[in-house]
Amino acid sequence: MGIHDQDLGALIRGARCTLRLTQGQLGQRVGYSASAISRIESGKMRLDPAAAPRFAKALNLSLDQLRGSTVPGRALIATVASTLMPDEEDALRRRGVLAGALATGMTAVVGAGPAAAATADLDDLLFRLPDAGPAPLKNLLSEVVTARRHYTAARYAELGRVLPGLLATAEATREAAGGTVRRQAAALLARGYVLAAELALKEHSDAAWVAADRALTAARSSGLPIPVGEASRVLAITMRRSSRCASAVNLLHNQAAELDPADPRTAAVRTTLLLTAAYSAAAGSDRTTALSLLDEAEDETARHPEAPRGLFTVEATRTQVDLYRISVHNTLGTPDEGVMAADRLNVDHIPTAERRARAWTDIARMHHALGQGTETFAALRRVEQEAPQETRRPALRALTTNLLYGPARIPGLREFAGRTGALV
Template sequence: MSVYAMTAPPGLDLGALMRSRRGARRPKMTQEALAAALGYSKSWVCRVEGGQIVPQIETLLHIAAVLDIPPDELITVAHPPERDPVRDPQSPESSGMAPATVTAGDHELQEDAVRRRGFLTGAAGLGAVMVTGPATAAVRPSADPTDALEAGLFRPPTVGPVSLGQLDQALHRARADFRHARYQALGTELPVLLAAADATRDHLTGYAKERACALAAYAYSLAGELASKQHSEAVWVAADRALAAARASGQPAPLGEAARMLSVAMRRAGRHHQAADLLVHTDRQLADDSTEQARAVRAAMLLTCGYTVAHYGDRTAALNMVDEAETIGQRIVYGPGLEQVTIQATREQCASFRLSVFNKLGTPDEAVPVVRCANPNRFPTAERRARFHTDAARMWHQIGNDTRTFAALRAVEHEAPEEARRPSVKALTTDLLYSSTHLPGLREFAARTGVHG
């Protein structure tokens, strides 16, 4: 039986703390209300407050969030140090005296105690991000969302291992920030998430370790996405670590996402052929995997590869890859279970990549019908909608239509204000500022997005 679900020992004061915090709320929170907030029954809350059971770590963190209790305080009360034979001053281990006999159960208790301290450290470090969301995390404003990420990659914070459930929850929140283009919050959260992912996979063995490696790979791929958007060289570090973790996981989906992220770093460095080769090689590795997740990742890699080969002018290959991705995407039902895939090969997103390909090939006129037929509201996230409007702005800019370029840039800001502050978008704004065309509101837009003319 896990130490986190065992019957509570005499004297545990978890119930008293919970009752105190319930009573301190205005209006007072009843047991029924707490049970509803936690998704449990009233009788379950009664048993916890009566000292009959001790919830698992994940549930304790949920209780801490609902009752506004610091996670480390609640977990310490639930699993007090005096129960830990490694810390107990009365135990033979702490006094330097060897016990007369050491049974398998004693070893198990010691291992549980060590594991509990590790989970406590991790839970305290990740509490704000994983339980209450990014709004409670300590965010220090920065001109560049990758400042904290770069520091975290090379000087990671001290965070202990957490449960796989907690790690998955933290990753889910970080991914939501990316999809809503909340890059400042994401840049602040990622260092703690990455450190926890590394600590957790180092702490586990067997299949649990493989799952932790997969989550770490997704987290580092997400870090690479943020670094790439801000044109940060940290993309190389994040992508390399993502690929290493993905290979250790033995799972195809994180491998495909990591390879796609590394190819983006290679493409930005001008290594277009090498980036395309990496994607083609990884695609072959996943070709025999018939799971929907693997197909979704293959489609995402094909879209990225199509845009990549357009950089060296291979029009036929670029458009064929986008077409193939769309064919695969038509057989995929995107929803829960595929949220790890950053790029989804829906009809709209494939159209967005055709737009990108035509822009890169230098044939923006061919992209005009794509823009006019696309419905931006069908894109699943603010980040993808902003990306579409950014490519539309590039298209109109190449054509020489400043008015429509500016309209597309304003659409970017409307969908995701932080997208409008990205280096590539600011470059378009700067070009408009120094053009001969007078556009009402342009200078105000430039000032809001950090462009100074």
């Protein structure tokens, strides 16, 4: 007899936590997105039987254990914990896993908190910064510019290498300064933590919570609206990823309301907040709010067509409104309503490789939702051309895997899946 979906989800969560894997890391191993792993673990999504062997292998389980065919759910958790942690020295950790399961009233193993699931590299980045001394503001600014260039060029490995030194130097500079210099250093520190949060979000790491919170704290101490808006945006994205969509919309809408829509210096900030709020509303299945916010953002771009660039990773332009319109309709389950926006796009005119790659990703998702496999693969190839590291993100690998095991046989897809890590 099979176990209930929630018990199966609890088993997967328990085995994953025991192996110290994040949802993103497990997703990479089995070809699923981190959000799909989350839905499976919470019992909101059924595990595809065809994927069971991949999950069993990734979690060091047998198929019988995973399918629950021989052991009842509560006993199965204990069996799996013993299998994965046989050494005496792990007894305390094993008891912690089992206590977590029993405390919920079912066989669910709940993580210790968002930051506990962060990847080791990002934990090192956020909690073990290297020693550094203060630097002149112009030198610190140069470091921030370099880091942002790595991000916008989708050079994520390079960004990961420079972030620890940047954050350590920015922290030291802020602490050593006072007055205006301290506020300016705080703004640069906020930008650094925003980059850390964005990198964590790319990796589906819960370390994004820590980075976004630190970004907003630093931004508020700067007293400048642009850093506060940017930090609020990444915090809201992190909230949305944790299914707190309504809270994300409220945060973004309230922050946008504090900005003067007639002030061209903050127009791009306001527009970007509205766009992110629209997508967050769509993620919460609030179609009316999502479309209303999109229209409001489009009106903003019409009033300020020459909004200054460089304030945010997302540019506040009509092109970006169209990109968000595609994303919103993909998320609402109405991808056909985004086709007109996609037809208007000239992706080559988008200024950064990271944004061009994200545009092609949204277009790929649209085509996939419409059942257009060949067009989906063509868009994925464009992602690879723009930013090869993007194709190895969990969400992109999951999309590639879904296409690979779909009904159509697409020339070149298997080779693409192999070099991007979707075929294991």
